[in-house]
Amino acid sequence: MRLRLPLGSLFTRVLLTLVLSFGSFALITFGSALYYVLYPVVQRSTADLAAFMELSARTLTLLPEQAQQEYRAKLLDEYQVRLLSGSEPPQGLDDFFYPYVFRLSQALSRRMEQPVHMKSNLIDGRRWFWVDLQTASGTVWAGIPRDRIGTRPMIGAVVICALAVLLVLLTAAILARRVTAPLTRLSQAAEEVAKGRSPEPLAESGPRELANLARQFNETSQQVRELLADRTVLLAGISHDLRTPLTRLRLALEMLPEETDPALRARMQRDIEEMSAQIGQAVELGGTLGAGERHREDLTQLIGEVVGSRPRILWRPLGRCMHSVNAQALRRILGNLIENALRYSNDTVEIRLDCRHQTPALFVLDRGPGIPDDEREAVFRPFYRLERSRNRNTGGSGLGLAVARQLAIANEMEIELANRDDGGLIASIRLPMPHAGDDTEAVH
Incomplete structure (x- = not known):
């Protein structure tokens, strides 16, 4: 079944109004949640991670060689942070946009007081993000895996938007249908009356205004049916009353003397037949011209x-x-x-x-x-x-x-x-x- 939504219909206008209203509310709610809830959490999380990465890099340079290996292993095992010295930088780095890493780069830039741009590579199928940190003893590369962050912002945004759109459309369609369904039935019943048919009485239920409208329509429809019935009775009565004098005229015409002008006799006969035909057609028009069995x-x-x-x-x-x-x-x-x-x-x-x-x-x-x-x-x-x-x-x-x-x-x-x-x-x-x-x- 094809869904047709003519722009001029009441259902479509109500639906669009509700969709725009609910959609605007959903967008404002989503934006407010992002700005006042998620954004501060991300800011605090990236600031803490940036401080931890910088502190880890500075601490690494202060440890002896043997202790550095143990320190790196502990950081990787417990905190999923990998540190490399400037002499062994990560290989195959390239640009890879990720919203959380973008905010982390900004936090590191503020902390290092210089522009910082994180890059990415793949190690054993895992994506890592790296940044070179300048310490008093030289450069230290600090990296974190993508799964350490644990967020999937694009998937989350798509799911939230899809659910919001679905709920908005479903709710708006239900509300619009509840508002317009009684009016649609009223419009269809009015079309039936306009075509000379007698529709079934409308249900006088629902909101007070719609119930009152249905009641008034039912009364008007009943009055129309009564007027049509009265018209039929009236025309039938007039026909009956007129056919009697017409019959007498026919008899009088037949009883005219033989010497009566034939042209006058024929003209009178035509007039009588025309009057009889017009009465018959008027009665036919006023009679029951309803639907029959097919x-x-x-x-x-x-x-x-x-x-x-x-x-x-x-x-x-x-x-x-x-x-x-x-x-x-x-x-x-x-x-x-x-x-x-x-x-x-x-x-x-x-x-x-x-x-x-x-x-x-x-x-x-x-x-x-x-x-x-x-x-x-x-x-x-x-x-x-x-x-x-x-x-x-x-x-x-x-x-x-x-x-x-x-x-x-x-x-x-x-x-x-x-x-x-x-x-x-x-x-x-x-x-x-x-x-x-x-x-x-x-x-x-």
């Missing part, structure tokens, strides 16, 4: 059923295409788009099916006037019609696309409109992802 369907067969024997439609089946979909919703969506294309185009309307991906797509292509870019989303609003090309003179009540969009949203489909390069409109329906273990099957 079953594996042959999209090729489904399209063929919707197309039927309609004229001016070009549909070439290319083989079976099995996919899990709400067949009833897809029929209504595709039917509305086809009627829309036939209404505003005098040429052939083409239907295409792309079954090459996990989310098949259906396309309805016409040669009508198209839709301006700035009104491409507005046409999905209920009762919205374009001024010039899609008005009452060309038919339509402005509800077909609104019904199709609501059905698509409720059933996890996507509808998009785009103008064709050489004139006309492309209406595309992107079907939802298949259920787990239920892949799309295309057979040509």
Whole structure:
């Protein structure tokens, strides 16, 4: 699973804030420990070792020859300090940086009152650090092995920094998730409401402010559901009340005398049918356009059923295409788009099916006037019609696309409109992802 942290998300901003805060605190703490605790200890330790090395070198020059050998052996055995006379300097010396030895060189420089630079070599696989000390009787080389110091500053620094970074990131991620998780659930639930769905009520728990926010959202969501239900009941009631006088008008129209103007009779009949159709579409829009059960369907067969024997439609089946979909919703969506294309185009309307991906797509292509870019989303609003090309003179009540969009949203489909390069409109329906273990099957 890839971790994606968009900079605009609340979780990322909270996480970065906590990381910067905890990281700054960790750096200040680490620096303070170095300066006020470790640095004084190192200073005292190197000063003591520098004094011991200088005193050992001066003592060596004051002893007789036989006692010098015993003294060297004792220093090497008990204190891991090796002394060599100036006539037998250590071989193969070179520069080797080591933080503790650097501080030891500074301590020796202060004690000898002259610049001192320690060098290093390997003796039987062990690294030694050497310094030439000037005494009244000549030069004495003093050396200590690396393992005498016993510190591994680089490894210690890496371990401390790694643990600090890990703890800071882990703590910050936990705190950020606790702060943003309720807001993320609220945002997802708000998106569901915006799409016309009814999400599950949010848990009214946690901090007082978040619990109160969840409670208010649940109440608002319930009010939205009640308003939609009231709208459906209202439209159903209006439809019922209007269909009765429409029926009486039809009966009165049939009972008109034979000498009635046929043109007047036909015009009245068209008006009655238009009113009936508009009432039906309004009820359809206000009705339950929710999600239905999805079953594996042959999209090729489904399209063929919707197309039927309609004229001016070009549909070439290319083989079976099995996919899990709400067949009833897809029929209504595709039917509305086809009627829309036939209404505003005098040429052939083409239907295409792309079954090459996990989310098949259906396309309805016409040669009508198209839709301006700035009104491409507005046409999905209920009762919205374009001024010039899609008005009452060309038919339509402005509800077909609104019904199709609501059905698509409720059933996890996507509808998009785009103008064709050489004139006309492309209406595309992107079907939802298949259920787990239920892949799309295309057979040509």
